[in-house]
Amino acid sequence: MPTKITSWSEYQVRERPPPPPERVSSHRWFTEDMDHIYREVRDELPLYVQRTAEEKMRNHSLAGMRASHEVMGLLLGGRFTWQGREYALVRDVATTELEASEYHVRFHEDGMEGLFESLDDLDFVYSIVGWYHSHPGIGCFMSDTDVRTQEGSFNSPHHSALVLDPVRREMEAYHMVEGNVVLRALGIYWDLHQDPYRG
Numbered sequence: 497m498p499t500k501i502t503s504w505s506e507y508q509v510r511e512r513p514p515p516p517p518e519r520v521s522s523h524r525w526f527t528e529d530m531d532h533i534y535r536e537v538r539d540e541l542p543l544y545v546q547r548t549a550e551e552k553m554r555n556h557s558l559a560g561m562r563a564s565h566e567v568m569g570l571l572l573g574g575r576f577t578w579q580g581r582e583y584a585l586v587r588d589v590a591t592t593e594l595e596a597s598e599y600h601v602r603f604h605e606d607g608m609e610g611l612f613e614s615l616d617d618l619d620f621v622y623s624i625v626g627w628y629h630s631h632p633g634i635g636c637f638m639s640d641t642d643v644r645t646q647e648g649s650f651n652s653p654h655h656s657a658l659v660l661d662p663v664r665r666e667m668e669a670y671h672m673v674e675g676n677v678v679l680r681a682l683g684i685y686w687d688l689h690q691d692p693y694r695g
């Protein structure tokens with residue numbers, strides 16, 4: 497299957513049932529607030545992250561922690577509708593060379609080529625569902641810079657921002673509602689018969 501990058505305006509939203517509830521779980525890194533909203537809307541989650549993508553993000557953030565810097569990447573997947581509700585599914589993540597320090601991260605100018613090469617390796621048609629980055633040791637929140645990034649590069653209502661703190665082992669996701677940062681409920685979709693709490 498050919499791969500291509502599609503913007504939301506080109507991307508065709510498909511009708512498809514969401515992951516079955518028995519394959520969707522909370523995450524051990526969810527903060528109390530994240531776990532709370534997960535439980536509140538678990539039957540109608542707006543965002544699912546496949547376990548393999550979650551594992552890549554978590555390992556990326558842990559590797560960054562050992563090197564004392566933040567990491568970031570793109571959330572790749574699709575947007576779907578089912579019985580009148582919309583949801584997004586993250587199937588993979590992509591990253592590249594980063595300019596990173598303990599409190600700062602961005603894609604390196606020279607890294608974009610590598611990023612697009614790694615996107616070319618994907619074997620599904622995907623869209624960018626949002627981005628993730630880490631906050632080692634400082635907890636999960638959206639800084640002013642993060643909000644500017646979200647509004648500048650991920651400005652569709654379907655775009656999410658996922659923040660991981662690999663030191664405190666916390667995870668939260670956000671989206672923008674009328675200029676305000678709001679938590680976004682998500683569930684981990686383990687479709688490979690794997691226990692998301694192992695490893």
Ligand SMILES: [Zn+2]
Nearest residue numbers: 629631639642
């Ligand atoms: Zn941040």
